[in-house]
Amino acid sequence: MTLCNIYFSAKGTTRTCAEWIASHLGLDSIEYNWLSPSQRKPLEISADDVLLFSMPIYGGFIPHLCAEQAKQLTGHGTPAIIAAVYGNRHYDNSLLQMKDLLEARGFEVIAAGAFLAEHSIFPTVGAGRPDEKDKAAMAEFAAKCRSLLGQPDLWQDRELQVPGTPGYDALSFKGVPFKPDGDEHCTGCGQCVKVCPQNAICVSDPRSTDNDLCISCGACISVCPTGARNYHQDAYPAAKAAFEEKCAAYRTPETFYIA
Secondary structure, eight states: OEEEEEEOOSSSHHHHHHHHHHHHHTOEEEEEETTSGGGOOOEEEOTTSEEEEEEEOBTTBOOHHHHHHGGGEEESSEEEEEEEEEOSSOOTTHHHHHHHHHHTTTEEEEEEEEEEOOOSSSTTTTTTOSOHHHHHHHHHHHHHHHHHHTOGGGTTTOOOOOOOOTTOOTTOOOOOSOOOBOOTTOOOOOHHHHHOTTOOSBTTBTTOOOTTTOOOOOHHHHHOTTSOOBOOOTTHHHHHHHHHHHTOSOOOOEEEEOO
């Protein structure tokens, strides 16, 4: 039994969660980070293997490019574990969306979790997360999933129930008005160009961003060696302060199991 560990991680926190869960499942694993185009390819996963599907949540849904890429997965009654990683606001319909996408491709979703991480646009919200409590919750989640995987009679021909509103519109989230760009500290090294999953940064003008393509994932901010890339819009500080106040409460992980 091999674990297929698929995630999209622009700033590293979803990867941290995915790898922590995977490490406690006790299976040999193969990783695919859908941030990289070379890692986004059709995959067929047998019934004898396991899928761990971990996604960041933007506006209550997984990134559109990941929802489209999920249609390139094929399962054969393959057990799947889903993890939504969100920045302390809410995960909304994301677990239901992930479950629907995978079940439509032949997977049997046996467990789901919503876990916390630093917010991708307002990093002071959820700062330091996942923390030690989060990691303990993910380890417990993985242990319960491992037990379920060893008892297929508990989940075969059953359906996992997760929160969400049926009939949701996964295309309703149009993104946020804040898009990262470069400032005078930009050296033109091109690291941001290479990492952008949307090709929203031009190599000839790496300070600029194509706002129509950008999904504000923050990958370019993470790799910028001079700190030139960030959210420089005039309205950003006020929006950040309002979001900090709204999302100050400490939220805890939520988990769901089929049995």
